[in-house]
Amino acid sequence: xxxxxxxxxxxxxxxxxxxxxxxxxxxxxxxxxxxxxxxxxxxxxxxxxxxxxxxxxxxxxxxxxxxxxxxxxxxxxxxxxxxxxxxxxxxxxxxxxxxxxxxxxxxxxxxxxxxxxxxxxxxxxxxxxxxxxxxxxxxxxxxxxxxxxxxxxxxxxxxxxxxxxxxxxxxxxxxxxxxxxxxxxxxxxxxxxxxxxxxxxxxxxxxxxxxxxxxxxxxxxxxxxxxxxxxxxxxxxxxxxxxxxxxxxxxxxxxxxxxxxxxxxxxxxxxxxxxxxxxxxxxxxxxxxxxxxxxxxxxxxxxxxxxxxxxxxxxxxxxxxxxxxxxxxxxxxxxxxxxxxxxxxxxxxxxxxxxxxxxxxxxxxxxxxxxxxxxxxxxxxxxxxxxxxxxxxxxxxxxxxxxxxxxxxxxxxxxxxxxxxxxxxxxxxxxxxxxxxxxxxxxxxxxxxxxxxxxxxxxxxxxxxxxxxxxxxxxxxxxxxxxxxxxxxxxxxxxxxxxxxxxxxxxxxxxxxxxxxxxxxxxxxxxxxxxxxxxxxxxxxxxxxxxxxxxxxxxxxxxxxxxxxxxxxxxxxxxxxxxxxxxxxxxxxxxxxxxxxxxxxxxxxxxxxxxxxxxxxxxxxxxxxxxxxxxxxxxxxxxxxxxxxxxxxxxxxxxxxxxxxxxxxxxxxxxxxxxxxxxxxxxxxxxxxxxxxxxxxxxxxxxxxxxxxxxxxxxxxxxxxxxxxxxxxxxxxxxxxxxxxxxxxxxxxxxxxxxxxxxxxxxxxxxxxxxxxxxxxxxxxxxxxxxxxxxxxxxxxxxxxxxxxxxxxxxx
Numbered sequence: 001x002x003x004x005x006x007x008x009x010x011x012x013x014x015x016x017x018x019x020x021x022x023x024x025x026x027x028x029x030x031x032x033x034x035x036x037x038x039x040x041x042x043x044x045x046x047x048x049x050x051x052x053x054x055x056x057x058x059x060x061x062x063x064x065x066x067x068x069x070x071x072x073x074x075x076x077x078x079x080x081x082x083x084x085x086x087x088x089x090x091x092x093x094x095x096x097x098x099x100x101x102x103x104x105x106x107x108x109x110x111x112x113x114x115x116x117x118x119x120x121x122x123x124x125x126x127x128x129x130x131x132x133x134x135x136x137x138x139x140x141x142x143x144x145x146x147x148x149x150x151x152x153x154x155x156x157x158x159x160x161x162x163x164x165x166x167x168x169x170x171x172x173x174x175x176x177x178x179x180x181x182x183x184x185x186x187x188x189x190x191x192x193x194x195x196x197x198x199x200x201x202x203x204x205x206x207x208x209x210x211x212x213x214x215x216x217x218x219x220x221x222x223x224x225x226x227x228x229x230x231x232x233x234x235x236x237x238x239x240x241x242x243x244x245x246x247x248x249x250x251x252x253x254x255x256x257x258x259x260x261x262x263x264x265x266x267x268x269x270x271x272x273x274x275x276x277x278x279x280x281x282x283x284x285x286x287x288x289x290x291x292x293x294x295x296x297x298x299x300x301x302x303x304x305x306x307x308x309x310x311x312x313x314x315x316x317x318x319x320x321x322x323x324x325x326x327x328x329x330x331x332x333x334x335x336x337x338x339x340x341x342x343x344x345x346x347x348x349x350x351x352x353x354x355x356x357x358x359x360x361x362x363x364x365x366x367x368x369x370x371x372x373x374x375x376x377x378x379x380x381x382x383x384x385x386x387x388x389x390x391x392x393x394x395x396x397x398x399x400x401x402x403x404x405x406x407x408x409x410x411x412x413x414x415x416x417x418x419x420x421x422x423x424x425x426x427x428x429x430x431x432x433x434x435x436x437x438x439x440x441x442x443x444x445x446x447x448x449x450x451x452x453x454x455x456x457x458x459x460x461x462x463x464x465x466x467x468x469x470x471x472x473x474x475x476x477x478x479x480x481x482x483x484x485x486x487x488x489x490x491x492x493x494x495x496x497x498x499x500x501x502x503x504x505x506x507x508x509x510x511x512x513x514x515x516x517x518x519x520x521x522x523x524x525x526x527x528x529x530x531x532x533x534x535x536x537x538x539x540x541x542x543x544x545x546x547x548x549x550x551x552x553x554x555x556x557x558x559x560x561x562x563x564x565x566x567x568x569x570x571x572x573x574x575x576x577x578x579x580x581x582x583x584x585x586x587x588x589x590x591x592x593x594x595x596x597x598x599x600x601x602x603x604x605x606x607x608x609x610x611x612x613x614x615x616x617x618x619x620x621x622x623x624x625x626x627x628x629x630x631x632x633x634x635x636x637x638x639x640x641x642x643x644x645x646x647x648x649x650x651x652x653x654x655x656x657x658x659x660x661x662x663x664x665x666x667x668x669x670x671x672x673x674x675x676x677x678x679x680x681x682x683x684x685x686x687x688x689x690x691x692x693x694x695x696x697x698x699x700x701x702x703x704x705x706x707x708x709x710x711x712x713x714x715x716x717x718x719x720x721x722x723x724x725x726x727x728x729x730x731x732x733x734x735x736x737x738x739x740x741x742x743x744x745x746x747x748x749x750x751x752x753x754x755x756x757x758x759x760x761x762x763x764x765x766x767x768x769x770x771x772x773x774x775x776x777x778x779x780x781x782x783x784x785x786x787x788x789x790x791x792x793x794x795x796x797x798x799x800x801x802x803x804x805x806x807x808x809x810x811x812x
Contacts, residue, residue, distance in 0.1 A: 012044065012357040012358070013041070013043075013044030013045035013046040013357055014045040014046070015046075016045075016046040016047070016356075016357070017046060017047040017048070017049065018037065018041040018046050018047070018048045018049070018353065018356060019048075019049045019050075019051050019058070019065070020034055020037045020038060020041075020048065020049070020050060020051065021050075021051035021052075021054055021055070021057065021058060022034065022054060022195065023054035023055050024054075024195065024196065025196065025197070025333070026080070026195075026209075026333055027195040027196055027197050027207070027208050027209025027210075027212075027213075027333065028080045028197075028208075028209045028212035028213070028333070028334075028335065028336070028337035028338070028341055029195065029208040029209050029212060029337040029338075029341030029342060029344065029345040030195050030208060030209070030345070031073075031076040031077060031079050031080070031337075031345075032076075032077045032337060032341065032342045032345035032346055032349070033193050033195070033208060033345035033346070033348060033349045034050070034073060034076070034349070035073040035076055035077055035346070035349070035620075035783070036345060036346040036347075036348070036349025036350050036353075036779075036783065037349040037350075037352055037353055038050070038068050038072065038073045039070060039073065039782065039783050039785070040349060040350045040353040040354075040782065041353050042068070042069070042070055043782055043785075044353065044357060046353075046357075047067060048067070048068045049065050049066065049067050049068065050065070050066050050067075050068045050072065051064060051065050052064045052065070052066070055114075058114045058117060059113045059114050059117070060113070060117075061113070061114075061117030062117075065117060070785060071649060071650060071651060074620075074650075074651045075588075075620070075651065077337075077342055077346075077618070077619070077620045078336050078337065078342075078585050078588075078619070078620075079336070079337075080212070080333070080334055080335055080336060080337060186361070187361040189356050189359040189361075189363060189365075190365035190366070190380065191352040191353075191355045191356050191359075191365070191366050191367070191368060191377075192352075192365070192366070192367040192368070192380055193208060193345070193348045193349065193352055193367070193368055194207040194208060194367060194369065195207065195208040195209055196208070196209060196210070197209040197210055197212070197213035197240060197247065197332055197333060198210070198240065198241055198242075198243070198244045198246060198247065199244065199246040199247070200241075200243060200244035200246065200387070200390075201367075201369075201383060201387055202383055202386040202387040202389075202390065202405065202406075202407065202801060202806060203367065203369050203378045203382070203383040203386065203387075203801040203805075203806075204367075204369030204370050204371070204383075205369075205370045205371060205372070205407070205409060206340075206344060206370050208341055208344060208345050208348070209333075209337075209341060210246065210247070210341075211338045211340040211341050211344075211701065211702060212335065212336075212337045212338045212340075212341045213240070213247055213332040213333065214247065214250055214251060214254070214701035214702075215335070215338050215700065215701060216328070216331055216332045216334065216335055217237075217239055217247060217251045217328060217332060217701075218251060218254060218255065218492075218698075218700075218701045218704070220237070220326065220328055220331070221237065221251065221255045221291065221492075222492055222698060224237070224291075224326060225255075225289065225291070225492070228288070228289035228290075228291070229288045229289050231322060232283075232288045232289065232321075232322065233289060233290075233321070233322045233323065233324055234279065234289070234290040234291075234292065234315050234319075234321045234322070234323040234324070235289070235290070235291055235292070235323070235324050235325075235326060236292045236294060236308045236311050236312050236315075236323065236324070236325045236326070237251075237291065237292070237293050237294070237308075237325075237326050237327075237328065238294050238295075238296055238308040238325070238326070238327040238328065239251060239293060239294070239295060239296070239328050239332065240295075240296055240328070240329075240332050240333075241262070241263070241295035241296055241297055242263075242295075242296055242297040243263060243297050243391060243394075244263070244264070244295075244297075244406070245261075245262025245263050245264050245265070245295040245297070245298075246406070246410060247295065247332070248260060248261070248262050248293050248294065248295035248298075249262055249410070249413050249414060249417065250413060250701065250705055251293055251701070252293045252417055252421075253413055253416060253417045253420075253704075253705055253708055254448075254491060254492075254701050254704035254705050254708070255291060255293070255491060255492065255704075256291075256420070256421070256451075256488070256489070256491045257291040257292065257293045257421070258278060258279060258282055258290045258291055258292060258421065259275050259278065259279070259290075259292045259293075259421075260292075260293050260294075260417060260421070261292075261293070261294040261295060261298035261306055261311075262295045262298060262414075263295060263297040263298055263299055263394060264390075264394065264399060264402045264403045264406060264410075264414075265399055265403055265414060266298075266299050266300050266301045266306075266399060267300065267301070267306075268301065269300075269301060271300070272314055272318075275292075275311075275314075276314070276315065276318045276319055278422055279315065279319060279321070280319055283321070285485060287488070290315075290321070292311060292315075294306065294307075294308050294311060301397070301399075303397070308325045308327060309325060312324070312325045336582075336585065338578060338700070339574065339577045339578045339581045339614065339615070339618040340574065340702060342581075342617070342618040343614060343617050343618055343776075344370060346617055346779060346783065347370075347375050347776075347779065348368045348369075348370070348375060350779055350782070351368045351375040351377070351795065351796055352368045354793075354795045354796075355368060355377050355795075355796075358795065363798075364379050364380070364381070364798075365379070365380040365381070366378060366379060366380055366798060367379075367380045367383055368796075369383075371747050372568075372744060372745075372746050372747035372748060373568050373569070373744065373746060373747075373772065374746055374747055374796070375796050376796055376799055377796045377797065377798045377799065378798070378799055378800065378801050379798065379800065379801070382800060382801045383801050386405065386801055386806070389405055390402050390405045390406060393405060404803075404806075405803070405806060406806075407806045408806065412709070413705070413709075416452070416708065416709060416712050419455070419456065419459060419712065420451075420452055420455050420456070420708070420712070423455070423458070423459070423484045423485075424459060426458070426459055426460060426461035427461070428461055429461045430460060430461040430462050430719075431726075432462045432463070432522045432523065432719070432722050432726075432731070433462065433463040433464075433465065433519065433520050433521050433522055433523075434457055434462050434463070434464055434465070434521065434522065434523040434524070434525060434715075434718060435464075435465040435466070435467050435474070435479065435516075435519070435521045435523070435524055435525070436450055436453055436454065436464065436465070436466050436467065436498075436524075436525045436526075436527065437466070437467035437468075437470055437471070437473065437474060437498065437524070437525075437526055437527070437528075438450070438470060438496045438498045438499070438500035438526075438527050438528050438532075438558075439470040439471060439500060439501070439502070439526055439527070439528035439529070439531050439532040439535055440470075440500060440502055440528035440529035440530065440531040440532055440558070440559060441500070441502065441529060441559065441560070441695065442494070442495040442496045442500055442572075442695055443496075443528075443529065443558040443559050443560055443570070443571055443572025443573075443575075443576075443695070444494045444495075444560075444571070444572045444575035444576070444695075444697065444698070444699035444700070444703050445558060445571035445572050445575065445699045445703035445704060445706060445707035446495070446496045446497075446498075446500070446527050446528075446558045446571060446572070446707070447487075447490040447491065447493045447494075447495075447496065447497050447699075447707075448490065448491050448571075448699060448703065448704045448705075448707030448708045448711065449527050449556050449558065449571060449707040449708070449710055449711035449714075450466070450487065450490065450497070450498060450527060450711065451487040451490040451491060451708070451711065452707070452708040452709070452710075452711030452712045452715075453525055453527075453556075453711035453712070453714060453715045454466070454482055454484070454486075454487045455484055455487065456711065456712045456715035456716065457715050457718075457719075458483070458484050460715070460719050462719070463481060464481070464482055465479050465480060465481050465482065465519060465521065466479075466480055466482045466498055467479050467480075467498065468480070468498050468499045469498075469499045469500065469501050470499070470500050470501040470502075470503060470528070470531075471501070471503050471504060471505040471508070471512065471535055472501050472503040472508070473499070473501075474505075474512050474515055474516075475505070475508040475511035475512045475515065476511070477515050477518070479515060479519050491699075491704055491708070492698050492699065492704070493698070493699075494575075494696060494697050494698050494699060495695075495696075500528060502531050503531075504531060504534060504535050504538060505535050505538050505539055506538050509538075509539075509542055509545075509546065512539075513546045513548045513549060516548045516549070516551070517548050521551065522551050522552065522722055522731040523551055523552040523553065523554075523718045523721075523722055523731075524536070524539075524551060524552075524553045524554070525553075525554050525556065525714055525715065525718060526553065526554070526555050526556070527555075527556045527558050527571070527711075528555070528556075528557075528558050528559070529557065529558060529559025529561065529563070529564060529570070530559065530561070530563055530564055530766045530767075532555050532556075532557070532558070532564075533555050533557070533564050533565065533566075533741060533754060533757070534763070536553050536555050536739055536754050537739075537754045537755070537758060539553065539739075540553070540739045540754055540755060543734055547732075550731075550732050550733050550734045551731060551733055551738075552718050552721040552722055552725065552731070552733045552738050552739070553738070553739040553740075553754075554714045554717060554718055554739070554740055554741075554742055554751075555740070555741045555742070555754070556571065556707075556710050556711065556714055556742055557569075557570040557571060557741060557742075557743055558570055558571035558572050558707075559571075559572055559573070560572045560573055560575070560576035560604060560605070560611065560694055560695055561573070561604070561605045561606050561608045561610065561611065561767075562605075562608060562610040562611070562773075563605070563606060563607075563608035563610070563766055563767040563768070564741065564743070564768075565741065565752075565757040565760055565761050565767075565768040566740075566741035566742075566743045566745070566750075566752035566754075566757050566768075567741060567742070567743020567744055567745065568743065568744050568745055568746065568772050568773075569706070569743070569744050570743075571703055571706060571707050571710065572695075572699075572703060573610065573611070574700050574702040574703050574706075575697060575698075575699050575700045575702075575703050576604070576611055576694040576695065577611060577614050577615050577618065578700055579690075579693055579694045579696070579697055580603055580611060580615040580690055580694050581615050581618045581619055583601075583688075583690055583693065584599075584601060584615065584618075584619040584621070584655060584657075585619060587599050587601065587655070587688060588619065588653060588655060591653040592653075594653075595652050596647050596652045596653070596682060596683035596684065597652075597653055597654070597683060597684055597685070597686065598622075598643060598653070598654035598655070598656065598675055598679065598683050598684070598685050598686075599653075599654070599655050599656070599685070599686050599687070599688060600656050600658060600668055600671050600672050600675065600685060600686070600687045600688070601655065601656070601657050601658070601687075601688045601689075601690060602657075602658050602659075602660055602668045602687070602688070602689045602690060603615060603657055603658070603659055603660065603690055603694065604660055604690065604691070604692075604694050604695070605659050605660060605661075606660070606661055606765075606766055606767070607627045607628075607659075607661045607765040607766060607767055608627070608628075608659075608765075608766070608767045608771075609624070609625075609626020609627055609628050609629065609659040609662060610771070610773050611659065611694065612624045612625070612626050612657045612658065612659040612662070613626055613773060613774075613776055613777055613780060614773065614776065615657060616657045616780050617776060617779060617780050617783070619655060620655070620783065620784075621655045621656065621657050621780070621784070622639070622642070622643060622646070622654045622655055622656055622784050623639050623656045623657070623784065624656075624657040624658070624659075624777075624780060625656075625657070625658045625659060625662045625663065625666070625671075626659045626662050626777075627659060627661055627662045627663070627765065628771060628774055629774065629777055631662075631663070631666075636666065636671075636674060637678075639656070640674065640675060640678040640679065642784075642785075642786065643656075643675070643679065643683070644678070644679060644682050644683070646785075647679075647682050647683050652683075654683065656671065656675070658671060668687055668689065669687075672685050672687045706744075709749075710742055710743075710749075713742060713749060714742050717740075717742065717751060721733065721738055725738065736753040736755045736756060737751070737753050739753060739754050739755070740752055740753050740754065741754060741757060746772075775793070775794070778790060778793050
């Protein structure tokens with residue numbers, strides 16, 4: 001990883017040209033990627049060309065390739081790709097075998113014609129938004145379209161290709177390129193961005209479009225759940241995933257589905273009996289619905305397809321349940337991109353341009369991927385080969401290996417689903433009792449974490465208590481033993497089912513200690529925000545006075561502010577960002593019929609500017625004021641002048657975000673008055689305070705999945721620690737690592753002792769002293785066309801994808 005010098009960056013872009021295209025199946029977020037590549041390319045001084053109609057447009061050239069300017073990609077970040085938007089996609093029609101042939105190896109439209117198009121426009125680097133049309137599982141044995149293009153250009157000195165047909169095609173077109181042109185443009189650098197709702201590409205935690213597709217699926221499941229309960233129905237939901245079961249797996253995990261079919265893990269022989277037995281058992285306990293999720297590519301152990309209609313008929317015939325089938329189909333590809341996809345696409349697009357600028361003629365084609373919360377460059381062909389290995393393992397019926405090759409996160413999701421979907425008797429009853437409570441303001445995902453923690457604890461034989469109303473409830477004895485089925489239906493609910501308060505334990509330690517003794521509590525799992533972290537720290541610091549507090553403790557960060565030390569992401573922050581983003585989208589749309597209007601929008605977050613910054617990136621804001629990035633009246637003057645210049649273009653609307661505590665004096669009202677006064681005669685202003693709508697609503701798929709996984713991991717960690725500190729018939733834990741915060745830190749989930757986090761905490765402003773997301777502000781300002789220093793930008797380095805790196809679980 002290396003910092004970027006601004007002058008060198010601009011020098012490296014001067015004289016370069018970048019072509020950007022989208023291809024394969026459409027995926028929400030592609031437009032955000034095109035926007036980021038285009039603007040970053042222009043920012044560094046390169047020419048950027050938009051290639052319409054995918055690889056078809058690249059081959060045909062002409063009007064399909066147009067030079068872009070800054071405004072070419074304005075107001076597209078919220079749009080889902082479709083023919084009426086920026087870059088319609090394209091790939092060849094499937095052949096007799098059902099596979100899509102590589103366009104650039106076809107005889108009539110070969111790499112030579114693409115080379116002519118690129119050479120004519122001096123378009124050397126080419127970052128394609130990659131999709132299902134080039135999915136490794138459907139690529140032909142010769143090469144992918146992207147690699148064929150690369151081979152063609154690289155072979156400008158030696159007219160050969162990996163396929164005979166491509167070579168013949170290449171030679172016929174090569175004669176039309178002059179020797180001077182060939183010497184000038186003798187190589188083609190490629191950086192790929194993976195756009196596919198299936199999340200089926202090895203080497204990345206998430207592909208562009210996957211999170212948005214999960215949003216569509218969960219919206220349908222939430223809606224179906226209400227009607228299913230009304231009529232006591234069973235619903236069989238078929239989701240996309242012809243070769244990859246990620247969508248089905250995560251939606252099942254996020255909805256608590258009763259049964260799941262995915263191609264990587266076919267059910268055991270006799271599954272029909274097991275499934276019907278489980279569904280009947282669920283109904284006998286009083287449940288009014290059953291949800292079965294099936295990936296479109298589901299198969300049995302012999303490779304025979306399992307269809308949704310077959311599953312429906314089976315349930316009707318054997319159980320007599322009123323059963324319906326819902327095939328979601330292409331609704332999963334539609335709708336506006338989620339905040340996660342917009343930010344992911346923007347980060348990847350920016351990094352792709354950096355990869356192209358730093359590339360040499362010998363640099364292998366790379367793909368920009370996501371690892372944890374880091375952008376990583378990987379060799380394209382390594383990822384392709386590893387992805388092909390998955391399909392080969394499935395074809396050979398090595399299903400366990402196929403699941404492992406999908407990655408550690410996929411495998412962990414599968415194991416967690418199996419653990420939580422159906423209660424199994426514990427191997428033995430343990431001696432441990434654990435209590436779970438919520439502390440601080442409500443946050444989406446809290447209930448998912450509590451549910452998974454309760455069920456994991458019970459499956460390990462522990463006695464599990466829940467505490468109502470946080471530390472105050474623990475002091476008052478509001479403690480209740482909970483069973484497996486008591487937390488059914490909690491996954492999709494917002495807020496806190498247990499009730500939560502901000503009260504800290506310091507003023508009621510004696511009562512808390514007394515109830516810990518009465519109930520024999522050996523471990524505490526606290527789900528909440530900064531108060532949860534601070535409260536556990538107070539309990540740890542009081543261990544010297546109260547031996548009852550020498551128990552194991554863990555904090556699951558859950559707050560929309562994302563201000564808890566020890567984690568990069570807190571539960572609830574994704575839901576809050578999406579709520580703020582959707583509101584800002586509507587606000588921007590309201591100005592579509594009004595010329596020259598600027599909106600000043602206030603977000604929550606306390607002193608932490610995460611919400612304002614990330615929402616600003618997701619909606620294409622012109623500025624976002626936060627406490628962590630100090631600003632003065634000179635900065636405000638520059639922003640107003642920048643807005644005035646923008647209003648002279650065809651884009652005559654503006655959006656400015658302000659974190660609620662970004663400045664004592666530059667309030668939302670002050671900004672409104674300033675922009676109104678300085679912009680008088682050029683634009684008018686409106687204000688909007690988003691308020692508590694950012695705390696409400698159903699959790700996003702990310703928060704449901706993340707909360708579920710954190711709850712399981714936290715309970716497993718508590719169980720392990722309890723076994724470590726259990727001596728002579730009692731639990732005694734006073735080491736620093738016996739009280740931790742669990743969280744995602746860069747590329748992995750980690751446990752950080754609260755006592756060690758104390759020195760890294762700004763208690764006055766209730767946030768960590770250093771925050772990773774501040775680096776995202778460079779992207780926010782660059783995409784808003786501010787000339788800024790890139791000295792703080794850290795570009796990625798080329799890494800490699802191996803089975804070991806795939807096995808890591810990043811928390812997604």
